[in-house]
Amino acid sequence: MEIRKIRLNNVGRFTDLEVAFAPTEKHASKVTVFVGNNGAGKTTILKSIATSLSWLVGRIRTDNGGGSPIQEDVVTNGERFASIDAEVSGISHPSASASATYSWTLARTLRGHKAKVNSSLTKLTELADLYRFHIGLVDDNGSLPLVAFYPVERSVLDVPLTIRKSEKPFDQFDGYENALNGGVDFGRFFEWFRDREDTENELGISSAVMEQLKKISSSDEKLVSELKNMHLASRDPQLNAVRSAVNKFMPDFSNLRVQRKPRLHMAIDKLGSTLSVSQLSQGEKSLMALVGDIARRLALMNPSLKNPLEGAGVVLIDEVDLHLHPQWQRRLIQQLTETFPNCQFILTTHSPLVISDTKDVLCYVLDDGELEERTGLYGLDANQVLRSVMDTDARNSEVQDRLDRLLDLLQDKKLKEAKALFEELSADLPPGHIELTKASLLIRKLELRSA
Structure with missing residues (x-):
């Protein structure tokens, strides 16, 4: 549509x-x-x-x-x-x-x-x-x-993971929940992720268990390979869609997951280090939640697609x-x-x-x-x-006016006035300013000609 x-x-x-x-x-x-x-x-x-x-x-x-x-x-x-x-x-x-x-x-x-x-x-x-x-x-x-509106007021203020017992199971129409009323709730994304991951772990091998098995069986390459295949086969397709979308937007981040120890929290790996999602910057959290929420809604609303992100x-x-x-x-x-x-x-x-x-x-x-x-x-x-x-x-208007004045003086070959303005600007602007570098070359050129 x-x-x-x-x-x-x-x-x-x-x-x-x-x-x-x-x-x-x-x-x-x-x-x-x-x-x-x-x-x-x-x-x-x-x-x-x-x-x-x-x-x-x-x-x-x-x-x-x-x-x-x-x-x-x-x-x-x-x-x-x-x-x-x-x-x-x-x-x-x-x-x-x-x-x-x-x-x-x-x-x-x-x-x-x-x-x-x-x-x-x-x-x-x-x-x-x-x-x-x-x-x-x-x-x-x-x-x-999918029909969704993400207003300016979409900061991630909390990462709730407690599943409310009175809530009905997530279904296809939940993709429309709070989608257009200007009150987008990223908290629902985190709750949904926890719910899906619980089911994923019940039916297959969790990431944490997989890591432990790999350490125990590291010497048996065939067994490790079989365990890895079993682990991949048991992964929830809807969660995979979200993980894939987040990783696409944030290549330095991977393995978004819920950890139960030492306390219940959502974790993600950033450049090899594990962080709580709550520790991320507001920009990182906002982008992750925005992309994750779009992916979640698509996953809910396209249950038969091999890749829900193509909804x-x-x-x-x-x-x-x-x-x-x-x-x-x-x-x-x-x-x-x-x-x-x-x-x-x-x-x-x-x-x-x-x-x-x-x-x-x-x-x-x-x-x-x-x-x-x-x-x-x-x-x-x-x-x-x-x-x-x-x-x-593109830059401060006062500075731009003075730079334009400097260029005019150089074009009119008013070397003395140009050098005085150049010194004033050099005192105000940082070293290596590209416009002053150009002006310096023009001043040098005029000096050589006058000599």
Whole structure:
């Protein structure tokens, strides 16, 4: 399933805005990125998509289920109503050969006013019924589309591992739990991991036991090989999907697991050293939990796929660069699309590194409620993106003005004034500054000519 386009009427600062999402004819990837200043409306677009898709999720989960309404405080000031129109490509009836397109409208009229636009959810219900038919009558292990929204408020504050006894067993529809309400709970990821690993250990050889057996039988290579094969065969496919996804994004990390001694905690190996997940930096924990949660939901919703990470769906991530080191920001989109190849990603970011390192990404710049598509960003350096896309100077404006003045003086061959300004800048800027190095060469060249 993919969302083709969305139209917002009187939603937030958008009076009438239509947005198309990749893939398009010009953009082969499944990634759309929004950039813009704080308050430009990036989050409003993501929340509107989540609000619209929540009704699809509600009706997939239960007959005539509902979703999140358009809140009154979202309606544009001075207007009486708001509406969100969505167009989605989804599975078709099993007898059809091509995917169909489904459109619906979600509307909200302020109290005390006559409705200008009414909600129209007929096609949404039809699409939800097809998914329910597909997994209920056609294939008990059929796949469901992932739909998830990860807001800015997604820090990992706790790593709970205690399984609540009153909780029902995890099932396929748990992939939708807290997926779109803006309250993503990474704690549920850790609880799920503990539950699956307990079952994995009961049915096979745990990693801890495997390590002990390898030490005891180290001299018998054939036995060690057999034990290793038994261990791999007993691994839980859903957990393997999560482990694989985390390792893909964080190559220095491996063997995510629950340890019972000396106390119950989640552990992971980093460059050969075992650490508690709670000891990781906020950036490491956030990335691990984000990637792990996407993988968990895909694993739950695609029980029959050999590789659950190949499941389809729509993932919305607000400020995708949050807490991430620039090295991780640079390769983030490529890793998302390689790890989850059939998912459509709609992202917002403030980082120039996120949008300049992957081909065919559809990038929009939001400014004062207006939307502009930007192309040709692949391969640009961060400074070019800052200037041309984000309308931000690459360096401190005062320093840049003084450097520009220095260059003008050198071009006008005003050597005395240029040398005085060069000395001032050399005192203020760190040694080896590239612009001062260039200026030093030009000064030397002018001195030689005058001599």
